[in-house]
Amino acid sequence: MSITDLIPWKRNKNVSVNKSRSFHSSLQNEVNRLFDNFGRNWDVDFPFNKEESSVFYPDINLSENENECVVTAELPGMDEKDVNVVLKSGGLTIKGEKKSGSEEKKQNGYIYSERTYGSFYRQIPLPEEIDPDSVEAKFKNGVLTITLPKTEKAKAGRKKIDIKAE
Amino acid sequence: MSNKNIQKKETAVPHSVERINDQPVFIPAVDIIEDNNFFKIISDIPGADKNSIDVKFEKNVLTIRAESLEDNYKGELVYGEYTTGNYERSFSVSDEIDSEKIEAKYDKGVLTLILPKAASIKPRTIEVKTE
Numbered sequence: 001m002s003i004t005d006l007i008p009w010k011r012n013k014n015v016s017v018n019k020s021r022s023f024h025s026s027l028q029n030e031v032n033r034l035f036d037n038f039g040r041n042w043d044v045d046f047p048f049n050k051e052e053s054s055v056f057y058p059d060i061n062l063s064e065n066e067n068e069c070v071v072t073a074e075l076p077g078m079d080e081k082d083v084n085v086v087l088k089s090g091g092l093t094i095k096g097e098k099k100s101g102s103e104e105k106k107q108n109g110y111i112y113s114e115r116t117y118g119s120f121y122r123q124i125p126l127p128e129e130i131d132p133d134s135v136e137a138k139f140k141n142g143v144l145t146i147t148l149p150k151t152e153k154a155k156a157g158r159k160k161i162d163i164k165a166e
Numbered sequence: 167m168s169n170k171n172i173q174k175k176e177t178a179v180p181h182s183v184e185r186i187n188d189q190p191v192f193i194p195a196v197d198i199i200e201d202n203n204f205f206k207i208i209s210d211i212p213g214a215d216k217n218s219i220d221v222k223f224e225k226n227v228l229t230i231r232a233e234s235l236e237d238n239y240k241g242e243l244v245y246g247e248y249t250t251g252n253y254e255r256s257f258s259v260s261d262e263i264d265s266e267k268i269e270a271k272y273d274k275g276v277l278t279l280i281l282p283k284a285a286s287i288k289p290r291t292i293e294v295k296t297e
Contacts, residue, residue, distance in 0.1 A: 059248035060248075063238075063239040064240070065242070066241070075275070076276050077275060112198035114196055124245075141234075141274070142213065143236075
C-alpha cells in the first residue's frame with residue numbers, strides 16, 4: 001500500500017479515491033479522470049463525449065473489512081447473463097454488454113435518449129489476497145455485489161499495533 | 167460520458183428549501199419513446215427498492231421518486247464512485263395522455279412507465295365510402 005492510497009473518501013462529495021498499485025498507473029488514472037470530468041457539470045454535449053456512446057463505464061464501490069472485500073457495481077437493466085466476472089491475480093475484471101432496445105429504437109421515435117448502452121470493461125485492483133473458491137456474486141435491483149473473502153494468509157498478515165501512552 | 171453524468175447529477179435544490187434528510191437526490195437518466203398508441207419512459211434507478219418507488223400524477227405533472235439506500239458495504243469504503251441516495255424526476259404531461267391508464271413496471275433497476283395516448287389524438291384511418 002502506498003501513501004497515495006490514504007486519501008479519504010468523502011460521502012456526499014464527488015471525491016474519488018484511486019487505489020492503484022503503481023505511481024504510473026495512478027497518474028494515468030488521474031489524467032483519464034481529468035478528461036472524463038471535463039465538462040461534467042455543463043449541460044453541453046461535447047463531440048468527444050458523444051463518441052463514447054457505445055461504451056460506458058459503470059460506477060463501482062469497493063469496501064473492505066477484516067475478512068472480505070466487497071465490490072458493488074451499478075448495472076441497471078442487466079442480469080447475470082449479460083455480465084462476466086473474472087478473478088485473476090492482481091484484480092477483478094467485470095465486463096459485459098448492456099443491450100439497447102434496438103428493436104424499439106427502429107420502430108419508434110426516440111424523444112429522449114439519456115441512458116447508456118453498450119459494452120463495458122472494468123478492472124479493479126484488489127487490496128489483498130482473495131480466496132478464489134469462495135467468491136460470491138449476486139444481482140439485486142440492478143446492482144451487482146461481489147463478495148471476495150480474504151485468504152487466511154492475508155488475514156494473518158494484519159497486525160494491530162498497540163499504542164502506548166507515556 | 168455525458169449520459170452517465172446526467173444520471174448522477176444532483177438536483178439543484180433551491181436555497182429556500184430544506185432537505186428532509188441528508189441523502190443526496192439524483193436525477194435518473196431516462197429514455198422517452200413515442201409510439202402510435204403510447205409514450206414510454208424508461209428510467210435507470212439502480213439499487214432502488216421496489217417498495218420505495220413512488221409514481222404520482224398530479225396537475226399534469228408526472229413525478230417519479232425512489233430510494234436507493236442499501237449500500238452493501240462491509241467495513242469501510244476504500245474506493246467510491248457512487249453513493250446511495252434518492253432519485254427524483256418530474257415530467258410535464260399534456261392532456262394528450264390518458265392519465266387513468268398510466269402503467270409502471272420495475273425490473274432489474276429499470277423503471278418503465280407506459281403513458282397511453284388519449285383516444286382523441288391517436289392516428290385514425292378514415293374509411294372512404296363510395297356513393
